[in-house]
Amino acid sequence: MFSKNMNRTRAVVVGGGIAGKLAARVLSEFFKEIILIEKDKKDDHITNRKGVPQGNQGHVLLKSGEEIIEELFPGIFQELSRNGAKKTNFARDLLWSHHGTQKIRFDSNVFISQQSRPLLEWQIQQRLEKIPNINFRFECKVQNLKFNNDEMNTIVIEDKNGAVTELLADIVIDASGAAALHNQWLKDSGYKIPTKTEIKVDVFYASMVFKKLSHESINWHSLLAYPNPPDVERGGMISPIEGNRMLVTLIGYGTKELPKDIDSFLEYAASVEQSEFYDVIKNESPLSEDVQIYRFPSLRRYHFEKLRNFPSGLLIIGDAFCRVDPVFAQGMSLAAMEAKALRELLMQGLNKKQLTKNYHKKVSRILDIPWLIALTEDFRFRTTSGRKPIGLPILQWYVKSVVTACSHNEHVYSRFIQVLHLKSHPISLAHPGILAKVFKTTK
Numbered sequence: 001m002f003s004k005n006m007n008r009t010r011a012v013v014v015g016g017g018i019a020g021k022l023a024a025r026v027l028s029e030f031f032k033e034i035i036l037i038e039k040d041k042k043d044d045h046i047t048n049r050k051g052v053p054q055g056n057q058g059h060v061l062l063k064s065g066e067e068i069i070e071e072l073f074p075g076i077f078q079e080l081s082r083n084g085a086k087k088t089n090f091a092r093d094l095l096w097s098h099h100g101t102q103k104i105r106f107d108s109n110v111f112i113s114q115q116s117r118p119l120l121e122w123q124i125q126q127r128l129e130k131i132p133n134i135n136f137r138f139e140c141k142v143q144n145l146k147f148n149n150d151e152m153n154t155i156v157i158e159d160k161n162g163a164v165t166e167l168l169a170d171i172v173i174d175a176s177g178a179a180a181l182h183n184q185w186l187k188d189s190g191y192k193i194p195t196k197t198e199i200k201v202d203v204f205y206a207s208m209v210f211k212k213l214s215h216e217s218i219n220w221h222s223l224l225a226y227p228n229p230p231d232v233e234r235g236g237m238i239s240p241i242e243g244n245r246m247l248v249t250l251i252g253y254g255t256k257e258l259p260k261d262i263d264s265f266l267e268y269a270a271s272v273e274q275s276e277f278y279d280v281i282k283n284e285s286p287l288s289e290d291v292q293i294y295r296f297p298s299l300r301r302y303h304f305e306k307l308r309n310f311p312s313g314l315l316i317i318g319d320a321f322c323r324v325d326p327v328f329a330q331g332m333s334l335a336a337m338e339a340k341a342l343r344e345l346l347m348q349g350l351n352k353k354q355l356t357k358n359y360h361k362k363v364s365r366i367l368d369i370p371w372l373i374a375l376t377e378d379f380r381f382r383t384t385s386g387r388k389p390i391g392l393p394i395l396q397w398y399v400k401s402v403v404t405a406c407s408h409n410e411h412v413y414s415r416f417i418q419v420l421h422l423k424s425h426p427i428s429l430a431h432p433g434i435l436a437k438v439f440k441t442t443k
């Protein structure tokens with residue numbers, strides 16, 4: 001049981017995506033009142049929201065994120081499963097081609113919950129609405145923040161009718177996602193904005209929903225055809241979502257011509273290296289009429305931890321802090337890990353200044369490894385540009401050796417899964433026992 005300290009008065013969360021929702025849940029233990037401000041209107045059913053344009057693309061929740069969300073909302077994954085989410089065995093039920101090899105399949109002890117992102121968000125929202133000290137202001141936009149003596153003090157909000165109100169707040173969490181509203185707020189008040197690292201990847205996603213696929217070759221629940229860079233820049237994934245449906249997503253790096261209808265969607269699918277990807281959908285009709293496209297130009301990470309003069313009480317979470325390449329499915333789990341870090345620091349009873357500083361430092365450390373994992377892979381593509389990590393050729397060489405071993409060694413693949421799900425540090429892949437297996441030539 002976590003201790004509670006209700007001396008603090010009001011916290012405001014800006015943005016009601018996954019990061020904002022998890023932050024609100026954490027804050028509800030420590031503040032008398034939490035106000036969550038969201039520019040979209042309140043959903044009365046499970047749907048993709050305008051403010052989350054990536055929501056209709058494939059979203060896999062890693063184990064690290066699942067565990068934290070379950071800890072914050074006990075029983076939520078049972079509720080999800082009652083609403084159609086599918087529990088799958090990661091190593092057994094996923095057909096995964098990776099760098100020209102196929103992952104060995106076996107009964108692992110890692111089970112994940114597969115559902116659409118709108119269902120996951122909706123289920124979290126249902127739980128938040130039961131927490132008495134969380135209030136919602138939908139269809140409201142934050143115009144600005146006001147600071148007093150380097151402390152966050154007032155938040156200026158505009159509602160859907162254009163009425164502007166001011167709210168006093170002890171802390172504000174910026175969970176505005178790609179909008180990264182903090183930049184404008186800081187600029188407007190004369191603060192230095194944080195430096196940022198940007199890596200251009202030019203990834204696109206294109207998704208369509210199909211009914212359950214019936215091809216006779218299917219003995220899996222999900223399929224992931226990761227591109228095989230540098231030569232093959234195209235890939236795709238097929239994953240189960242509620243309603244007994246399959247979400248089929250195409251991905252590509254540096255692609256100029258994007259699929260825009262079912263014909264060009266199938267044409268693109270046929271060019272994916274793993275032929276089963278196309279085979280299982282070619283004779284099926286999609287349930288969705290349109291191809292949903294999302295372009296992700298670059299990974300972006302702000303360095304709040306390096307700022308000296310940062311106003312106390314403004315904390316950044318989720319994509320507003322860092323956007324990693326979505327292909328690695330880390331974003332929602334990072335938001336969960338950051339929410340957990342916030343909780344741990346709030347439990348220490350720090351003052352506002354210490355909380356702000358320690359939180360941004362802690363989040364920055366959380367981001368280091370996922371960021372490195374993404375960059376190691378992204379720099380295999382010819383179109384990626386930006387500052388490369390130190391030791392990149394060695395990292396890429398070793399990861400590729402591990403990936404190859406995952407095609408025939410359950411032990412190596414199990415360890416790889418732990419790293420992929422952000423449950424273990426990648427250094428665990430350099431353990432002597434793993435090294436020996438990676439470099440064992442006989443299978």
Ligand SMILES: Cc1cc2nc3c(=O)[nH]c(=O)nc-3n(C[C@H](O)[C@H](O)[C@H](O)COP(=O)(O)OP(=O)(O)OC[C@H]3O[C@@H](n4cnc5c(N)ncnc54)[C@H](O)[C@@H]3O)c2cc1C
Nearest residue numbers: 015017018019039051054059060177318319326329331332
């Ligand atoms: C194509 C794609 C695929 C992805 N796949 C995965 C995946 O498989 N697994 C995974 O874990 N992650 C994935 N992600 C990442 C994931 O979507 C996010 O990292 C994660 O949801 C955290 O987002 P967030 O809550 O910070 O921001 P968002 O989900 O973008 O939410 C931001 C919220 O802020 C609101 N907002 C914005 N401006 C204002 C304003 N002025 N006032 C009030 N509200 C405002 C928006 O309406 C929105 O509700 C993917 C991302 C993309 C782009």
